[in-house]
Amino acid sequence: MIFLDTNFLMALGQIPNFNLSYELDRVIPGKRVLIVIEPIFSELEKIHLKGNPKEQMESRIAIEFVHKYCQQWPSEYKHRNIDSILLHHGKERSGIIATNDRKLKRMARKKGIKLLYIRNQRFLELQ
Numbered sequence: 001m002i003f004l005d006t007n008f009l010m011a012l013g014q015i016p017n018f019n020l021s022y023e024l025d026r027v028i029p030g031k032r033v034l035i036v037i038e039p040i041f042s043e044l045e046k047i048h049l050k051g052n053p054k055e056q057m058e059s060r061i062a063i064e065f066v067h068k069y070c071q072q073w074p075s076e077y078k079h080r081n082i083d084s085i086l087l088h089h090g091k092e093r094s095g096i097i098a099t100n101d102r103k104l105k106r107m108a109r110k111k112g113i114k115l116l117y118i119r120n121q122r123f124l125e126l127q
Helices: 006-014 020-027 038-050 053-069 082-092 102-111
Strands: 002-004 034-037 071-073 096-098 114-119 123-126
Touching: 002 082, 006 038, 006 053, 006 114, 020 123, 034 038, 034 082, 038 053, 038 071, 038 082, 082 096, 082 102, 102 114
Parallel strands: 002 034, 002 096, 034 071, 096 114
Antiparallel strands: 114 123
């Protein structure tokens, strides 16, 4: 299970010529499940409605990707911030957190959660 963060999804519209499907096959071959929790999807929708034109385009690409390739999970932890929800799911389900957020990556490493992030705007790295 790979839990996708907002900034990871937004990068799909920010980095031209980045092929996420190819990179996922290269780094994590075989069957994998991409998961977006409800607060992250809500955040994408909010950016799509209220962001500047560039952010709206990037969020539209992210939303289309989520609809096409991801499972959307409701969150029973509405009182927590999104990072703590991702950390909880990543730890509880021995999953991978896909993010480019430095703070979230640091917290995940401390908890022993695997990370997937975009490196040099060209390829994925699993850590």
